[in-house]
Amino acid sequence: MQAQTKVNTPASPALQTDQVKGLKAFLKKCKSQKALLLMTVPFVIWVFVFKYLPIWGWTMAFQDFKPARAFSEQEWVGFKHFIFLFKDERFLGVLRNTLAQSMINLVLGFVTAIGLAVLINELTNVKFKRVVQTISYLPHFLSWVVAAALISSLLSIDGIINEILMALNIIDTKILWLGVGEYFWGILAASDIWKNVGWNTIIYLAAISMIDQEQYEAAKIDGASRLQRIRYVTIPGMKQVIVVLLIMNIGYIIEAGFEAQYLLGNGQNIEYSENIDVFVINYGISMFNFSLATAAGIFKTVISLIFLIAANSFSKKMGQGGLY
């Protein structure tokens, strides 16, 4: 395409023939790779239709969108919906929830996964180690619907959590855990850890397995205790992976997901459970306010891209290589 337009502009004849030659060679190459093109072109079209085309829909955030009208008949309103969002107390609460939930999940998820990986690595019995790993992966494969069913059953008024806490005299009356907004962030973080901690150890265990065994032997000879070996050999050996994953996760910080929040959320805890994604569902699907929901969605995507680009360039500066 570009080559063709250039051919039409006046240039030296030699250059023209060069470009024509280049184009011809390119077309010939394409022809010889017909099979590879056949394998990919349908899916390139697919990706444009299903992944890129919806971005066109972002225009509706700047309109008072009515689904029945054609595009040319929509009323343009500029930044009205964005301004409304930032004056809306509910949305500001949603923003707070998104950031708080993500931060808590990020920090706790990170620390627990690293800790568990180190402890699994210390298991000496290979069979036991494998069984523990298999069990720890289980919750990751369950859907959030199943997980939410399990969690709400544990936390119900006659659930085991209340029974244990009563038996230990930690609480005197049974608590409806999901009915108190203040507990929601904690419950969410605990659910998230329960579901993903085992799965997240995979990458750290891979990093630990790359550590040279001689380092452990040397530390042992120098009289390092078990805990000292963890502190001075295992953890430093994981450092690179930890930094890369930390940066990557900060890039995804605003992507706290919506399934757990939506499924465990209810009228009583909505002030703490509703994050941007759930807000988009509530406004867009339940209240049909397409423009406002899209504006919130765009806001999230833009923030998320800023975080991602910042994290990536930071990662490159740290000499860890970029993610893309």
Added chain:
Amino acid sequence: MSKKRKNLLRTREDVIFDTCNITFMILLSVVMLYPFLNQIALSLNSATDSVKGGIYLWPREFTWRNYEYVFSQASIVQGIIVSVARTLIGTAIGILCTAMVAYAIAQEKFVFKKSITIIFIMTMYFNGGLIPTYLLMRDLHLIGTFWVYIIPGLISAFNLIIMRSFIEGIPKSIFEQARIDGAGDFRVFFQIVLPLSLPVLATVSLFVAVGQWNQWFDVFLYNSSNESLTTLQYELMKVLQNTATSNGDWNSAQASGEHAANTVTPKSIQATMTIVASLPIICVYPFLQKYFVKGMTLGAVK
């Protein structure tokens, strides 16, 4: 002999550390498994008896009644059929398409190798958002059809990268030899690459199949009013939302009815459906552990 020496070398600290560590791991396994085992016990216990509480790991009044009830509900049976169909069809088509594109972009000489890779990877970092995607599905007349479960999620960039990395690792000489023998790209792909890629196909199939089986949101979004296209997860989600709002009073009201022995409660239905919805996955994933562990590390490194 060597074991004895190892034992002699174990210090007091080692013994304490290992004991604590093993205890912790057992506790952790209990925490991971208990919620699930508890639901199995509840699903096998008479619903009226469960209301009294005190069911932990073992049913007190054993019965199949809950399962009989669940499998007699037309909507749940329909949900199971659709869930199985979307898992089988979605995985088969998804894997084939992903592998094909992965093969093409793994070829060093392919003219669009780089541009196509970037076009796909970009989709990992943004998306059009819920409402625009919804309107696109509406305009494409996919809403109210089975294909809305299959086509929009045909290829995931993450799986594509895992597969590409694996195919790039296959020795080039194998392809070269086949090409000298006159095989075209399609033949190389179907007869050489696919059979050699079984480990990575197993990994990605597991990811795609689990994703399909567990999906409920697209049903909620696109087909919530279409009963013939409901899925098991969506039916469970509806039960969950109902029990969450009805707060237990319903349980006792039902239990005091005349046919107490045959009664089911939302709680026992929920437990039974939870087990039905997760059992297929639990039966499969342990056998693929070796593969998905490798796949995860491969995908993360790239």
